[in-house]
Amino acid sequence: MKRIRVIPFIICIVLCHSHLMAQETGEEKLGSWFMYFGTHRISEPLSIHTEVQYRTYEFGSNFNQLLLRTGLNYHFQENAMATIGYGNIPSDVTYTDFSGEKNSKEHRIYEQLAFSNHLGKVSLSHRYRLEQRFLESSTGEKDTQHRMRYLLRLTYPLNQNWFLTTYDEIFINLQEPLFGQNRLYAAIGYKFNSAIALEMGYLKNHFTGINYDRFQLGIWWNTDWRNKNSQNKNG
Numbered sequence: 001m002k003r004i005r006v007i008p009f010i011i012c013i014v015l016c017h018s019h020l021m022a023q024e025t026g027e028e029k030l031g032s033w034f035m036y037f038g039t040h041r042i043s044e045p046l047s048i049h050t051e052v053q054y055r056t057y058e059f060g061s062n063f064n065q066l067l068l069r070t071g072l073n074y075h076f077q078e079n080a081m082a083t084i085g086y087g088n089i090p091s092d093v094t095y096t097d098f099s100g101e102k103n104s105k106e107h108r109i110y111e112q113l114a115f116s117n118h119l120g121k122v123s124l125s126h127r128y129r130l131e132q133r134f135l136e137s138s139t140g141e142k143d144t145q146h147r148m149r150y151l152l153r154l155t156y157p158l159n160q161n162w163f164l165t166t167y168d169e170i171f172i173n174l175q176e177p178l179f180g181q182n183r184l185y186a187a188i189g190y191k192f193n194s195a196i197a198l199e200m201g202y203l204k205n206h207f208t209g210i211n212y213d214r215f216q217l218g219i220w221w222n223t224d225w226r227n228k229n230s231q232n233k234n235g
Contacts, residue, residue, distance in 0.1 A: 026057040026095035027210055031064065033203065035218035039073070042225050047073040049085060057095050059215060065091040071110070079116045085109070093138075102138040127151040127169075146174040155189075163189045165199065182206045187216065195222050 038050040049071040055064040071085020087108035112129040129149040136142050153167035165187050171180030187201020196219070203214040 024095045025210060026062070026064075027212060029058045029062075029213075031055065031057050031062075031212060031214045032059045033214050033216045033218075035216065036221070037218065038221045038223070040223045040225065044226065045075050047075065047081075049073055049083060055214075062095070063092050065089060069108075069110075071112075081114050083110075083112045083114070085112075104138050105136040107134045108132065121156060123155040123157075125151075125153045125155075127153075147180055148172045148174065161191050163191065165189055165201075177208065179208060185216070187218075196220065 032055070034054045036050075036052045039047050040050065041047040049069070051067070051069040053065070053067040053069075055067070056062050057064045067087060067089050069085060069087040071083045073081045073083045075081045087106070087110065089106040089108060090103045091106065092103050108131055110129055110131045112127060114125065114127045116123065116125040118124065127150070129151075131147050131149065133145045133147070134142070135145060149169060149171050151167055151169035153165060155163055155165040157163045167183075167185050169183045169185075171182070172178060173180045182205075184204045184206070185201055187199045189197055189199040191197045199216070199218045199220075201216050203216050205212040205214060
């Protein structure tokens with residue numbers, strides 16, 4: 001009889017442990033991504049990309065990742081450009097909140113092609129990216145990985161300032177496992193002027209066997225230094 005009573009107790013412990021382990025991933029929490037993107041035109045064919053993303057497991061707290069990325073864009077057509085760039089990305093790969101001294105590190109080089117076109121009022125943009133990732137875990141173990149990414153974004157203007165936008169981006173690893181992740185995003189945006197825009201939206205980030213929900217707030221800032229450069233030369 002004692003053995004029979006012990007069995008339900010063991011089952012209960014196992015189920016509770018499994019539930020706690022699932023919670024430790026942060027899957028049930030609404031995390032947040034706060035983002036800045038900048039494109040700064042310095043000449044007719046060239047511009048500089050700047051980017052900062054601060055990502056958390058919970059809304060506004062529990063650090064997940066800081067992404068610092070820059071790149072040099074070459075505009076070879078009016079609606080097409082090639083980019084080569086670099087990213088520095090410290091990450092906390094565990095949901096447990098701590099001070100951050102055990103964060104993993106990543107240095108990333110990337111190359112990409114981006115194109116845009118229109119289908120009626122809808123603006124479409126395509127981005128093809130290849131990444132070389134140089135990873136170092138919190139224990140000092142190092143690894144090099146490669147992956148491809150494709151993003152398709154659709155943007156629909158509601159009026160002169162407001163717009164709706166959505167995208168889907170798939171990540172394919174060039175080593176096992178092949179599937180990396182998929183990001184599905186939808187947002188409403190406001191265009192203050194030709195240089196500044198704001199987006200607020202929701203991201204579903206799907207990995208094999210796990211999904212994350214993320215609130216996103218992003219600002220886009222574009223500057224054009226071509227006229228200033230030409231004036232300086234003429235002066």
